[in-house]
Amino acid sequence: MSEFTVGKRQRRLLWGISVPMALIALTCVYPVFFALNNALKSNREYILDRFGIVSEPTFQNFVQAWTRSNLSEYFFNSVVVTVLSVLALIIVSSLAGFALAVLRFPLRKLIFVVILASLMIPVQVVLVPFYKTIIGLGLLNTRAGLILSYTAFFLPFSVYLMTSFYSGLPRELVEAARIDGAKLTQVWWHVMLPMGMPALITLGILNTLYCWNDILISLLVLQDNRTLMVGIAALRGEYTTNVPLLTAGIVLAAAPIVILYLVFQRKIVSGIAVGAVKG
Incomplete structure (x- = not known):
């Protein structure tokens, strides 16, 4: 078989993969463009042409959503709850993962199985x-x-990820630290925690996405003082909805998380791969 024939088949295979992937990427990008495009429209322009490109862009919807709809207050609530919940999840899951992966105590495997089983229970x-x-x-x-609720609901996955990561680390590191006289807390703080930083970063980003985007748990716990996503859902009217105002609120809420994901997307993928393979 000639090199020309092999190269031709490789190009066909490349096109056969690239075209479907490009179409899938388009289906993911279009909703973002649709929301941003409609957020820049006036309500009148949206009613006249819902799918057309905006002709007279205006930022009035963003200003109105941020000020008149109390999104600034809801944004603050989401930031406080998300940051504290993620910190609690990182600390507790790191300690639990260290104990389950490194220490040897009765019912250790049973506890890990119970944690895995809890992942299968719908909220x-x-x-x-x-x-x-x-x-x-x-x-x-x-x-x-709400912080305790997020910590409880998202803790099983966090413990599983950290246990899988710590199980893949050499036990000689722990044994060497113990021989040098380090206590268990010192081993966790000075040895395991620095080495587990890639998984902890991934865990922090994923839990930030979960806590920030949650509506159901937040709606049950904070019925008066809302979080951002619940506040945006409240922008929908009972009979009519100002769609440009709603999409402006969605863009404002999604922007921080999209930026965070784009910055750390490689660490997210690598961290998930580590949690899936090791353990």
Whole structure:
């Protein structure tokens, strides 16, 4: 077989892969363009031409969504709750992953299996007992209640990821630190935590996405003082909706997360791959 024939087949194979991938990428990019395009329209222009490109761009929708719709207050609530929840998830999951992967104690494997099994339970199944628990603890309409809720719901996946990562690290590092007289907390802080930084960064980004985009849990816990995503959902009217205003709010809410994802996308993919392979 000639080199020309082999090269021709490789080009055909490349085109056969590239064209479907380009179409899939287009389906992902178009909703972003659609939202941004409509956010720059006036309500009148949107009604006259919903799918056309904006002819007279205006930023009035962004200003109105940020000021009159209290999105600035909702944005602050989301930032506080997301940051504190992610910090709690990183610390607790790192400690739990270190214990499950490195230490040897009774029922260790059973505890890990229970954590894995909890990943299969849909959130909707436990909403009623969860809501009663929040009321019983006096955490309804408090940021602390939402932070604890996010930590509880997203902790199983976080522990699984960190356990898988720590299980792939050489045990000789822990043994060497113990021989040098380091306590378990010192081993975790000075050895495991620095080496687990790639997985922790991935974990932080993923949990930021989960907490920031959540509506269901936030709607149950913070019924008066809303988070950003709940506030944006409230921009929809009962009978009519100002779509440009709604899409402007969506763009404002999505912008920080999109930027965060674009900056750290390689670390996210590599971290997920590590969690899937090791352990």
